Amino acid sequence: MRTIIIYLLLFWCFFIKAQKQFTNNGNFKIHNGGTISIYGDFINNGSFIDSGVVTTLAGTTAQQIGGSTLTTFKNLRLNNSAGSYLSSHQNIIGELNISSGTFSTSGFDFTLISDINGTARIAPITGDITGNITMQRYIGTGLTGWRFLASPVTGVTINDWQDDFITSGFPGSTYPSNPFASVYTYDETVGGICDYGYNAATDATDPIIPGIGYWCYIGPVPLTVDLTGPAVKFNHTFPVTYSASAGPLDDGYVMIGNPYPCPIDWSSTAWTKTNINNAIYIWNPALQQYASWVAGIGTNGGSSAVASSQSFWVQTNAANPVLSCNENVKVSSNTPFLKTTTPNVIDKIRLSIEGNNYKDETYLLFDNMATNGYDIVTDARKLFSSNSDVPGISTLDTTLNDLSINSLPPVSSVTHIPVKTLVGTSGNYTISIDSSSSMLANFCIVLEDLVTGIKTSLNNSASYTFSISDTTQAARFLLHVNATSEINTVPVTCHNHQDGKIIAQAKGIGPWNYTWYNNANTIIKQTTNTFLPDTLNNLIIGNYLVQTDEVNSSCGVFIKNVAVTGPAPVYAGFIAVKDTVAAGGSDSLIVYNTCVGATMFKWNFGDGSPVDSSATPMSHHYNTVGEYTLSLVAKQNNCSDTITKTIFVKAASVVSIKENQLSTAISVYPNPGNGIFYVNTGSRKNVNARLIVYTLSGVVVLENRLNSQITEVNIQHYAKGLYFYHLAFDDKSTYTGKLIIE
Known part of the structure; x- marks a missing residue:
């Protein structure tokens, strides 16, 4: 036998592996975020302050929880198939999780504390619990008035509430001779309008049945209601009925109660609902209104989460209704007695x-x-x-x-x-x-x-x-x-075309005014006092804004942002290793395809029939001296782009082949570099060119206009590797090269 006796202050995380007994005779504290696993008995004779995440009973033999001091656990977990048992009274303020084994409270009080800070709960049970629990339910400050109550334990009567709040109107109540009945149930089978179904308590010995709702007049508040008995567990079936008498507005209402010592979620898939409407209704005493909830929306504070000890209304809609649930409807949240919700629905x-x-x-x-x-x-x-x-x-x-x-x-x-x-x-x-x-x-x-x-x-x-x-x-x-309006758009046929369209149809009686703006917030069209739709034509890709107002309406002006889209751009491009080659078979022109956004390519080397090829690089021999125009047409569907370059073919006897001096005047530096490059257009002083930088796979990463001789290009935030640049000047000359980020 081993016993660990503790005289210390515990921080963060601690594992007690005593197989027989862990005894605290000092000051024992679990700080925020801390956990403790106990493998033997837990005996607390000192000060035990639990602010941690969870205390786990993880032994292999039945574990005792006892001691001379009343322990208040924050969160307690039983993960021991041999179970645990109480040898003294215990409290919990957070969650009891019985994942394995039987948690026995027989002969002692195990109290689930409820106060202004929250209410303790028993999580979905995969083990078992025997003996009694005391389930508290704190009712906060508010008006004296009617409240919906329910019991999460069995074997109790109205007498068990009488130490918590005043009752009247029935034998055994606080004021039995007072004609005002303070406790009601509801019987759906009573014919007529729904107001006829309320039944006053007949005696203080009337049972409080789990799953049934109780309409109780309570005050003054705040106060705490508690009931002691075996906890409701596992599957539960509610006594719902449907009696056709007064029509769908009044028939089928049943006041039921949360049967578990834990909040439950009405939207859980662990419910079985047959001939049951999806809405629930709870009385909100603070507002003196019924809160309702359905399909994600709540009014007056309504929610799908129903607190422990809370009753609520449901409505059946046909004969033989069925309503049942199991442990999985429980939710691990500190749900107040009436949980509020913020709806999140777009329309x-x-x-x-x-x-x-x-x-x-x-x-x-x-x-x-x-x-x-x-x-x-x-x-x-x-x-x-x-x-x-x-x-x-x-x-x-x-x-x-x-x-x-x-x-x-x-x-x-x-x-x-x-x-x-x-x-x-x-x-x-x-x-x-x-x-x-x-x-x-x-x-x-x-x-x-x-x-x-x-x-x-x-x-x-x-x-x-x-x-x-x-x-x-x-x-x-x-x-x-x-x-306010219906908007339809027609995309541009190709990225650089100007044939997009926006059609706006204002709604209402009319007439309407339309005002159109471009991306610079400049008015580009106005149409006034018309009963017809309005169209904005000849648009490029971009964002636009349409403002509509109905002339005779009180609604005012409405503004909508509209985007005109289109296919991805197609850019033709190639790199010629040199632009001067020798005639005959001793020399060849080598070109690399650097097109972007295209899947079809047509080459024309200027000395014969065009060649359709996606191969890169391409090699071509010239047999005759002269100047040739090399062109490449890049095409995607019906969109295309063309690039040309002059190739000089010299006699084979020429010793040196003169390279295109203009192209060498274009410089990009430092290259390789860290992603910040400078483009120098050399002898071109009045620069007006389009710069495109793209990846090996043709993805455009930068597109700019060059308006000066030297321009900084920053692609530093892109991955290291090889990129291509493409320069297109207004005089139709183009230049393509490589960029390397190291």
Whole structure:
């Protein structure tokens, strides 16, 4: 038997390999980023401060966790097939991960702490857990009022909540004679509208059943709710039903609860959902509104993550619904009791109503998979607040059903969407649009007040204030959404051609004004007061801008950037080893093909038929003295470029062959170099030339105009190796050479 007794301060990482017992009688601290692996028993009789990543129980025999001091672990992992057991009370503030073995708490308290900093959780279990846990749930500062609660343990009753918050209205409650019932469940099978399904608690001994939601009146807050019992684990099936009675707006609502001592993700693939709508709804007590979530979008703080001890609404939509899940719906995140979310959808509009010191919001989404009706996968119904002081806002589908999240097909023509606002207190209220919406840049969005006839462009004014009566029930507004313009482009046929085109079709009633700008922000065309599309012709490759505005519209001016594209450039080029050769078979002209962007090549050496060849180098013999024009046509599809050079053929008896002096006057130095080169055009004083630098494979890395005798060329940031340069002067002379970066 070996025992390690610790009287030290621990930093960073430590491995305890005692096979029987690790005992701390001193001050033991795991610092941020530290880990500890224990292979024997863990006995803490001193101060144990855990700020590390994880403490792992990794022995081969059952490991005891005990000691005279109540230990609070940050993150604890059991990776021991023989398991572990408690011999004293223990706490955890982070995550318990049971990857192997059984974690036994029998006879002792194992408390998952919840406070303002977060709530402990049990990660997906691949081992097992037995005995009781105490699951805490911190409820932060806010109003006294209704909350959604659930139990992650079995074997508990309403009595187990009574030490945490006041209850009333049923036998055994804090105030049994008070007629106000403070705890409700919901029975979907009760016929009629959805308000009829609430059932008040009948006794403090009523069981709190995991997976069922409880509607509890709680306060004052903050406070901490806790329940003690065996943890819910592995697979769980929810008691969902569907009873057709009042129609799809009221039928099928079931209040269920997160059954696990861990946050869960409603979007996880570990759910089985049959005849279940995709949206969920949670009461947000801070806003006194229902938060909803569906398909990646949440309103009023809604999210797909449901905290432990949290209940929420789902809606069934047909007979024999099924809802079940397993451990893999758990998420390892410190989820607050109501997790907020920031939507990340491109085509969306968020409208909000504000007044009487409260606020509500609704979303419009535009998606290829959506319809104009109710979509069970992407729409969320609107549950209006039960607080009469709180305003509500919704949009209506084609069947005039209220939706909090309304997914519609993409806007291809003007779309009209009814908007309903309900208030419990008559007065002035303001509708606003989220200014971050990308729809504002590409769509005309107008809010029409059907009572006053006022039309407000939400592109130019992000809000509209109006007066409304508490008796108003019909949709008072229409939201008109229309694309500002449709842009089509025709690319240039070849890189250096000027035959590109842009066609702009403004949307709306018309007439419209069009203003076109080039890349230098210079106006190049204006068309006013027209009902027709407008076209910009004869364009080169580049970026352009079109500004459109509808003459009689309140939407204002819209600007779109448009790019005219085209095929990659084709550059003809070759290197002649020399431009003076001897006639006859004793000498030959050697040329290297340095073309860029071409796949077809036609050589003409000036003394016979053209030659189609991609070979490089090419060799050619001249038999007759004279001057010949060597040309190369480089071609890709219908685009081509041509380069020529004069070749001098001398008699074989000439002793020395005169080289082209002009070409030697062109110099590039230092070459080889470090990537910074200088091009000297020699005797050419008034320089106007195009310089192209490209790789062996023909990829252009630099393209510049030369306007002086000496020009710096910087390709220092490219890889070392061989490059080619091509100089083309306005007098049609061209020169090609090599550049080497060392």
